[in-house]
Amino acid sequence: MPHIVGEVMTREVVEAHRETPFKSVAQLLYRNRISGLPVVDGDDKVVGVISETDLIRCQAARAAHGRARRTRIPPLRRSARRGAALARATTAQDLMTSPAITVHPEQRVADAARMMERHGVERLPVVDEEDRLIGIATRRDLLRVFLRTDDEIRQEILDEVVNRAMGLPPHVVVSVRDGMATLEGRLERRSDIPLLLRLAYRVDGVVGVVNGLTFRIDDARPSDKRSASRNDPA
Incomplete structure (x- = not known):
């Protein structure tokens, strides 16, 4: 019968904590050759996710914020204010997208695939009944079922x-x-x-x-x- 997420998920998860520095997050992604990771609190509950895109946006925001300061352009728009906040980001807490979209291990692989497509994400943290992190399901993991x-x-x-x-x-x-x-x-x-x-x-x-x-x-x-x-x- 249909495969479930718990059968295909990766159990060894690279994770960050709220206070993990920006540079350490970048190193985790680079060294483990992954494009994103979950952020957990002290109880291993998922509080957000960070992707390579978040880090790139942060770097771009820093560059734009620096140019704005030199030219004295006031940040009037909400996007500009968000950019200024990203420019000041120093930890995973500042970088992460929250709340995180998660799945449970008993959910069907096909349903997880639809969630990824609907939300435009590359990975889904897998959590237990208490929302504690127990694995990660990536597009590659789900693809194995269709091979x-x-x-x-x-x-x-x-x-x-x-x-x-x-x-x-x-x-x-x-x-x-x-x-x-x-x-x-x-x-x-x-x-x-x-x-x-x-x-x-x-x-x-x-x-x-x-x-x-x-x-x-x-x-x-x-x-x-x-x-x-x-x-x-x-």
């Missing part, structure tokens, strides 16, 4: 969906090519078809599902008008 082979995807659909979740007989045929799953065979009831298709689509790595299923009993109609069919009109 599964067609055979792995096919086997999971057969084992977890067709057999375990649906309890269907083994004559349902599943084939997968480039992540596109095709389901063929004849089911007893018409109503099982949309459920089977939905569950197959939720398997990680599946990019689409082709319906080649037929049914014997059309239980979507009134019981006195049930009919046999070889086609799924849905």
Whole structure:
């Protein structure tokens, strides 16, 4: 069934604290070859995140603030005031984006991927039920799920969906090519078809599902008008 964040997250996390100096944050990113990190408090609770972009903005703000002081241009706009604050940033507390967008280990990988896309972030701190940091999920971590082979995807659909979740007989045929799953065979009831298709689509790595299923009993109609069919009109 769908993979969860706890299965793919990185457990060894490079982190900073509120009081970590600007230069130390930059060194952490550079030495560990990462583009961002979470900021935690004394209880390991995530209070913010810092990315390379935050450091670059800080450096740019310092340069702009220096030019403004030399030319005596008053900082009238809110963005200018924000720039002045960044120019004075000396610690992780000053640099971080807060509150942080986090996920829990039991959340689905697909949901985490959608969160990253929606918020335009490259990583999500993973927290426990008390919001303490236990891992980090990066785009690279999540991508591993979608690099599964067609055979792995096919086997999971057969084992977890067709057999375990649906309890269907083994004559349902599943084939997968480039992540596109095709389901063929004849089911007893018409109503099982949309459920089977939905569950197959939720398997990680599946990019689409082709319906080649037929049914014997059309239980979507009134019981006195049930009919046999070889086609799924849905």
